Amino acid sequence: MSGMADARTPPRRRPGDVGRGRTGGPGSRPTGARAEGAVRRRASHSLESVVSEAVALLDEAGESALTFRALAARLGGGVGSIYWYVSGKDELVDLAGDHVIASVLAATEGRTHAEDPLDDVRALAVAFFDAVVVRPWLGARFLGNTEQQPNGMLLYERLGQQVMRLGLPPRQSFEAVSAVLGFVVGTAADLGRQPTSDGPERDSGLEEHVEHWRALDVEQFPFVHFVLDEFATHDDGEQFRAGLDLLLSGLRLQARG
Amino acid sequence: MSGMADARTPPRRRPGDVGRGRTGGPGSRPTGARAEGAVRRRASHSLESVVSEAVALLDEAGESALTFRALAARLGGGVGSIYWYVSGKDELVDLAGDHVIASVLAATEGRTHAEDPLDDVRALAVAFFDAVVVRPWLGARFLGNTEQQPNGMLLYERLGQQVMRLGLPPRQSFEAVSAVLGFVVGTAADLGRQPTSDGPERDSGLEEHVEHWRALDVEQFPFVHFVLDEFATHDDGEQFRAGLDLLLSGLRLQARG
DNA sequence: CCCGGTATCGAACGACGTTCGGTAATATAG
DNA sequence: CTATATTACCGAACGTCGTTCGATACCGGG
Numbered sequence A, B: 001m002s003g004m005a006d007a008r009t010p011p012r013r014r015p016g017d018v019g020r021g022r023t024g025g026p027g028s029r030p031t032g033a034r035a036e037g038a039v040r041r042r043a044s045h046s047l048e049s050v051v052s053e054a055v056a057l058l059d060e061a062g063e064s065a066l067t068f069r070a071l072a073a074r075l076g077g078g079v080g081s082i083y084w085y086v087s088g089k090d091e092l093v094d095l096a097g098d099h100v101i102a103s104v105l106a107a108t109e110g111r112t113h114a115e116d117p118l119d120d121v122r123a124l125a126v127a128f129f130d131a132v133v134v135r136p137w138l139g140a141r142f143l144g145n146t147e148q149q150p151n152g153m154l155l156y157e158r159l160g161q162q163v164m165r166l167g168l169p170p171r172q173s174f175e176a177v178s179a180v181l182g183f184v185v186g187t188a189a190d191l192g193r194q195p196t197s198d199g200p201e202r203d204s205g206l207e208e209h210v211e212h213w214r215a216l217d218v219e220q221f222p223f224v225h226f227v228l229d230e231f232a233t234h235d236d237g238e239q240f241r242a243g244l245d246l247l248l249s250g251l252r253l254q255a256r257g
Numbered sequence C: 001c002c003c004g005g006t007a008t009c010g011a012a013c014g015a016c017g018t019t020c021g022g023t024a025a026t027a028t029a030g
Numbered sequence D: 001c002t003a004t005a006t007t008a009c010c011g012a013a014c015g016t017c018g019t020t021c022g023a024t025a026c027c028g029g030g
Helices: A047-061 A068-075 A080-084 A089-108 A117-133 A136-142 A150-164 A170-191 A206-214 A222-226 A228-233 A236-256 B047-061 B068-075 B080-084 B089-108 B117-133 B136-142 B150-164 B170-191 B206-214 B222-226 B228-233 B236-256
Strands: none
Touching: A047 A068, A047 A089, A068 A080, A089 A117, A089 A136, A089 A150, A117 A136, A117 A150, A117 A170, A117 A236, A136 A170, A150 A170, A150 B222, A170 A236, A170 B170, A170 B222, A170 B228, A170 B236, A206 A222, A206 A228, A222 A228, A222 B150, A222 B170, A228 B170, A236 B170, A236 B236, B047 B068, B047 B089, B068 B080, B089 B117, B089 B136, B089 B150, B117 B136, B117 B150, B117 B170, B117 B236, B136 B170, B150 B170, B170 B236, B206 B222, B206 B228, B222 B228
8 A cells, every 4th residue: 555666575585384483493482472581682473473463453453453563562573573474464464364264164164064055055154254244354355355365265165065065057056155155245244343332332323323214204215214123123143144044045946946 | 544543523614515615606617627827726626526536546546546645636736625525535435435326326217117126126236236346445345334325325225115015024125135235245346356457468367366276186175176167257247146146036935935 | 905714735744564774593514 | 612694583764645734825795
């Protein structure tokens, strides 16, 4: 977005190829802790700590909170050090997203396949949705990138393997998986907007929203008034699953046809 | 994203309430043209010109190209002037998005209702998709805001009115409209990534992508290889409509329930 | 003519991503 | 053990960004 004008020059190098920068060498310490006596004045990082602290920062205070300066402070080091592990902010956010997807995959791994392939698809979709809905930054960034990151790829494959069991031709299988993924990410990003204020007032601005809707002219907005109560009392997860079921029942229909 | 730290203080005022800042006064000129003789050294703007130039900037060169400095230069004026019309960048992008949605609404207005309500839903959804898929900035920004902007609200209502004709109860109607909108925006944002390179090489990086997929291990990624050819030859619009039809056929099933 | 509201201007500010020369810590060689 | 190379870290400095603010031009009504 700024700084130099032009092409993306990669950093000098990367420690290993994947994983930690300082694997297990002597004096290897956890996440950038401070001096452990009186020795060692410089901090020590690792790709893992950089990425997971980035995720923490994003989860705690949103996309705007992830700055190289804030991240460096959190790691107890300097700004420039981060560039040893990532080539820039884009890559950092990509890695953070992939990190989250990895946890989704881990959480759903090993689940024995249900008899109905679509039950497996649903379970995977719901798990992914739950991870994205509380992370607006993930939805916004991952649209369009989902199938590019390693773990995004794995998620895509896992979903696809279940759809394959339906016996549809390649084209329809491809379209089905893309549709499910698009729906999940789109809906999750669309719904994930609660300020998470869990104090005494946890309207999270919803009542305010409802009031705004109610104030609209009934004759000009008949539908809005028709569904106003539903909007006021809706649960995001339920709403998502209802939409997902519409999509999946359409898919089942196609599989039978 | 930066500058001052805290609360959003609105600007001094807004010229009218909606529309032009200098409505039709003497010497009112189109979009910030330069001096028309030797007189008048200062530029003159309007909310409309500010917003439409912002849209043009976004469409021509993407989200990062929308800068207050670039916009001011395009309008032939100074940076500070823009703040007379909008309170900040957020509002500017919101207005730009609403501007685009307004054009979608205008383009689909007056279409006589088809016999099948779902045909109307589909037409509206496709029109909206087409507008978003070529505008990544719209998708990314409008997730979660869709139902907040005036024209977003109108789009929601228009979609809802067609769904109402299915005779479903409020809850299911609400869920259906939300699902369709989420799917449209999500999928559009997901697909809208062509670099629009229309030179001799218009792979737009797709072949590169295909190669990357092909290189994956067949045993570990059976689904990816199963749909590889489809991915290589797919058309975004077709893919979207196929997914939309799945969703709509599920909805039809529910309406017959 | 002047005067007050309206609209425009651009220098300046702080935060941001990124670069780069320098340096500490460690590994390896002699 | 010393010398040297490699690895990892550091933070001042640069250019761009959104935003603010006092100054100033424009304009219609007294």
